[in-house]
Amino acid sequence: MIVTLSVESHLAEAAKALGANRYQDAHAHCMSVLRTEGPNAEAFFLLGLLTAAHDNHAKAVEIFDRAIAVKARDARFHAHRAKSLLALNQRDAAAGAAREAAKIGPPDALTFDTVGVVFTRLGDHAAAIGLFEAAVAKDPQRADYHYNLAASRQFAGDFPGAEAAYARTLDLAPDHARALSAIVGLKRQDEADNRLADLVAAFEARADGDEETQLHLGHAIAKTLEDLGRHGEALDWLGRAKAGASARRGYEPADDAGLFEAARATAGAGGPAPDRSGWPSERPIFIAGLPRTGTTLVDRILSAHSAVRPVGELSNFALLGKRLAATPGPYVMDASTLAAAGDIDAARWGEAYEASVADLAGDAPRFTDKMPLNIVWAGHINHALPNARIICLRRHPIDACLSNYRQLFATSFSYYNYAYTLEDCARYYLGFNRLRAHWSATLPADRYAEVAYEDVVADLDGEARRLIAHCGLDWEPACLDFHNQAGSVATASSVQVRQPLYSSSIGRWKRHAEALAPMRTILEAGGVIDGDGNWLRGA
Template identity: 70%
Template sequence: MTSLSESQLSKAAAALESKNYREAHRLCLAVLQSHGPDAEAYFLLALLTADHDNPTKAIEILDRALALVPSDPRFHAHKAKSLLALQRREAAADAAARAAELGPTDALTFDTIGVVHTRLGDHASAIALFEAAVAHDDHRAAYHYNLAASQQFAGAFDLAAAGYERTLEIEPGHVKALSAVVGLRRQTEEDNRIDALVTAFEARDPTNQEAQLHLGHAIAKSLEDLGRDDEALVWLGRAKAGVSASRQYDTAMDAEIYAAAAGALVAKTAEPASGKVSDRPVFIVGLPRTGTTLIDRILGAHPCVRSLGELSNFALLAKQMARTAGAFVMDAATLEATATVDPAALGQAYEASVSGLAGDAVRFTDKMPLNIVWAGHIHRALPGARLICLRRHPLDACLSNYRQLFATSFSYYNYAYELADCARYYLYFDRLRAHWAESLPADRYTEVAYEDIVGDLEGEARRLIDHCGLDWDPACLDFHNQAGSVATASSVQVRQPLYSSSIGRWKRHAEALQPVQDILRDGGVIDADGNWLRDT
């Protein structure tokens, strides 16, 4: 490579760093046109393409780079990231492993491999990679944030707090770090960040919905900690207003999804399940923020159970095998078409997809809450699998979903930006839950209420362990001291002993929740006083 092309590629890398994509593209093409195939030019073009959400094309360009220089760990690392964007998890894991074997020497590559491991649920490996990224470049806020987030998932809260603080030293306006550091501990009158958060909220770019969400949620959480509940709810509304307005949530789409989930199997559920007979999987389903992570921790504390986290494998495989059009994995058309898929093949594909994570565990848990819509298909494909569905007081469930800052990239949680939409969504869920309770075998499908776990932890834990076909182990009662990562919104709460303060939280906002109460009352799940009609 001549010095001229080196100079052009250096300028292209700088342009890419500053998101001057047009200039980066021009410089890379100039090198390719004047000097022929060049691995570095291909690499930079692949990064540019990935930044424009085209992982398929990025992989194609990276393969050109790899054909020229197969030993460059950077190429394998970024290929892994693009493979993961296409939900090709096994291929992504292999590419990430190859990148690590080749011995990265720069911070970005360590960080990229760490991100892949995080998204694969391997937070222990991710921490070491993020530590290496920070060691190679201590002045990049994103590297410190990624390390702190993984440390939080692993329960190393003091290290996580320090990492978030370091992130903010480098980039004071890093909204995710601001939000995260507030979430790690209870705010007090003497020690809180409300003034700084409000200042940042008011000074934000009004088009930056991500900043609006993170800062507004952090303010609301702080106000809740101080007992200023009414103000907190107002701030949640301000936090969510931008996304709610831009997304224009269509409740009819979710109504169709839930109807298809039940209707697609009306004729099938009466037939003997013909899928792969395996008793290893335990699916923990329900609405988010109703105790799914708590149950996962209780079961995962058993020596025969391995927790695999929240996986999308079953839905992705169903989409692939159903061959339906469109980008959505969980839509009415795919749920209906999956009824025609060979259940044995789907069950075998699912087990194969998790074999590396599950190892030789007697049981393993998959706690993707929205697998509730796949419960019928899961039973047909894996008739030996257990399903545990979480329930919670409808008003507490709706409020908890509204209070949660879900990933904005996951459109299935679009209902959570408006309280009334949370209530309507709850009714869809509850009708489907009742359908499964009636349609699926009691030895394969069971339900548990969050309030019952809090009221009788040992009794409910014993019942669930028995449902899983295992002998009782007292370690299940020590779930909060269990090792392992928790990459959910409950990462802090589930490392504490069980507490009851979240039960009846809705009563603090009874007046503001009146429209929600009306919807839930009309839907037949609560009475006029807000009492849960859980047996109806």
């Protein structure tokens, strides 16, 4: 006897199969509906989800568009279309799709959460918070929804709200590694109030678990031990946490050395002519350098000015370079793309960049783009946007390397793979420093400036005034009140930059002087420190 399923039954079976990763079954049920019933929005939607699950996001967008053509007023279709557009680095289109989903009104908690995640990845945490709150209201038993709400509250500066949401996440899922790590980072741990025992137990229970969980837990343990003054143990735990990830990634320092050399060739001898033929806007201010050297601090100082708006930590300039150069390969930032980008029409690139941040920048006279890795693109930035300002952060080499090592960067972002060993951090610093010195020698002094983190801490007023003047702006006292500034901070410094300036992170390396000896040897051989660890700034 042949049983013929109804359309509703086929779609229900397709959804069930998709949830169980039985993709062939899901595909068969959807195609049966389309063959017998013609265009069906739900069948197209499920096929789009299936296609996105296989990382074919360009095709997924096409299929979501077909679902929308049949049924335009379904927020789920727009939400997942936004998610795939974001995966394709089409940020403007993703933002539009996410706004449309929010406008229509998601029907369920998952869709609210999906739209919220898109907004967080676009840097709009203010918009994301309400969506995550709605997801939590519709499904209060889902730990991940509470975690997403907590993270956005943290980035927005609502630390009590973030702590409450992280705590609720842990009530629902006591072993939630990201929440355990994040709640520890919100405030200083002390002997009377810490989660060290829980963290160690969770780490040991996952001795054979996935490396990302180990990283989150190990970093949280190290942070707790640092707060408790047990500095040697903290460094040991970082080593344990990073060992598996370091081995699996197989990082090759030569790859980054080649990247830095390719970047050096994009300004000065052999690079684009240092003319002013690019897009003439002077609105952009690029804040670059190594991570964890004060880039967020400088961003907050500048964006406290009434004429300056922060647009976040964007990859737009690099993504446009990759797109316009049309180089093969999966990497946006590689030697071949840097070289090929010299043939891009400078004005076209600059205009496209400014257009790509139009929604975020609004009508502000100036805006800051705080992507540290833009230091690699500084030569091309000066060519495409000759009136833009570039500010490069510097910091004591050992403190900079230790801070990078202590930071848990996004594990999916391969450009930070150097941060898994102290020695690789040191080699990376030397490559960055040679590139920085090259920019200092070749880029116009009225467009490229350097600032040392230690100098900002020692003389906030003087350095802030110098930075504001470099950007061609009049002085405003509000720039000294950066820690009270409103707005989201979606970086590792989200907690620190909402506090008054402090100097406790300067010279942190001295707590670990003996353990850092191999790293110090590399930095000393590179000529950036002397035998006592003093910074040789002129090198």
